[in-house]
Amino acid sequence: MFIGSGLNIPYALTLLYYIFGSLYAIFFLSPSLTVVSLFVLHYIWISLANGILYHRFLSHRSFEMHPFLQYFLLLGGLIGYLGSPYEYVIVHRYHHKNSDKDVDPHSPKKNLFWANILWLFFYDKNKVLMHKKLAKDLENNRLIKLGNNPFLMRTLHIFYALFLYFSFDITAVFWGLTLPNFLSFQFNWMAIASLCHWRRFKSKKTVFYDTGDNSLNIHWLTVLSFGESLHHNHHYKPGYANFDHQQREIDFGFIILKLLSKLNLVWDLKVCQKS
């Protein structure tokens, strides 16, 4: 499902750029302290765009968000090359409805590498849009319409890369944009889609619920994923803004949401009480 008969060339080239660009940054470039700071801030921005905006807000509507924050995070999502939030919502809601069934586009039951990244090499947008009724509530959403513009995403990405190049140097482009984009994409999305459904990673710490799928929690990934790796909890109660169900679990994404609620930037958080 959502997989075309042939290679999606633009997607494949983009993913290969990110894989080899990230390896180039790690092994051949030495960032200054300023560039490392840019890396950290960019990683946080893109991760929150993914986890807070695309996932918890748009896909699950588990709280309300001030438009300023919505557009700030959308900007992060587009510069972070997360793609169309509309397609993200359709694919993600489809995943929740069909987790680990044959039609799940990224189940590691096929194989782990497929679930992590390979499926995107064959991504078929037209097949995704055949299921647009899954995101019917967002059809007239202005933010979604703006984010659904690939030209805007490419333009913002190129301008941000040029800004980094002319303000700093080529190291800032790879360490301040390419590498954090790829790592955030991995730790907040693809690792969640693959490792968090890979039963070999079953941890004794996880309290299992009857979700009818292979989802699981990976506690050591909660910092880097801003709580997204408490994925089994999320599959059990997808409508809640917090993914921490046990006292010992920490959902950093939800901690940030609580801080944002103190600033009146988010409200009406649907909270699952810890047991």
Ligand SMILES: [Zn+2]
């Ligand atoms: Zn899942």
Ligand SMILES: [Zn+2]
């Ligand atoms: Zn979800």
